[in-house]
Amino acid sequence: MRIKDALRESCLIVSLRGRTREEVIGELTRALKEEGLITDADLAARVVLDRENLGSTGIGEGVAIPHGKMKGINTVLCAFGRSVEGIDFQAVDEKPVHIFFLLLAPENGAGLHLKMLSRISRILRDPSFRSRLLEDGAREDLYRNILEEDERFSG
Numbered sequence: 001m002r003i004k005d006a007l008r009e010s011c012l013i014v015s016l017r018g019r020t021r022e023e024v025i026g027e028l029t030r031a032l033k034e035e036g037l038i039t040d041a042d043l044a045a046r047v048v049l050d051r052e053n054l055g056s057t058g059i060g061e062g063v064a065i066p067h068g069k070m071k072g073i074n075t076v077l078c079a080f081g082r083s084v085e086g087i088d089f090q091a092v093d094e095k096p097v098h099i100f101f102l103l104l105a106p107e108n109g110a111g112l113h114l115k116m117l118s119r120i121s122r123i124l125r126d127p128s129f130r131s132r133l134l135e136d137g138a139r140e141d142l143y144r145n146i147l148e149e150d151e152r153f154s155g
Contacts, residue, residue: 001112003119003150006078006103009143010035013081016100021089025049025066028079028102037077044070044104058091062134063124065117067103076116077104080146082133099124099133123149 011031018024026045033041047068051057058064079102086096101120105113123129129149133142 001076001115001119002154003078003116003123004147006076006116007080007101007143007146008035008037009139011037011077011079012139012142013079014137014139014142016081016083016087018083019087021052021087022049024081024083024087024089024100025052025102028066028081028100029104031079031081032077032102032104038070038073038104044068047104048102056090056092058089058093058097059121059124060091060093060095061124061127062086062091062095062098062130063101064089064091064097064099065101065103065120067105067113067117069105069107069109069113071107073104073106075106076109076112078102078116078120080142082142084134099130119150119153122153 029041029044032038047070051068057066081100089097
């Protein structure tokens with residue numbers, strides 16, 4: 001499974017409004033609902049926050065990959081958000097998070113879930129890619145950069 005299979009351009013938020021972990025997760029799950037990919041954004045946010053309460057998915061270097069498993073979906077779904085100011089997400093390095101990839105996976109889809117987490121983690125290891133995500137202005141540019149970076153690692 002590639003990132004393009006889970007992430008739609010319409011589910012990218014160029015400038016997150018949320019200032020807390022809960023607000024950001026809510027914003028990202030609402031993007032999935034607005035695209036018609038889920039029916040209940042509040043339930044999705046609760047699923048992700050329940051996972052988040054087990055330990056922050058802020059992996060450091062300004063990145064978080066909040067995720068959870070949810071009933072009623074049959075494939076991995078992804079939303080992307082960017083915060084230029086940064087959010088206190090209780091990341092492992094205790095630094096603000098600027099780049100968010102939210103993942104929802106089917107309740108019985110552990111394999112797909114882990115593969116997508118791995119793909120996203122891999123592309124985000126590159127500091128120049130993370131910088132490009134913070135610099136690019138338009139949604140189209142962000143989406144293209146994400147897909148190109150994923151393709152580069154797949155090649």
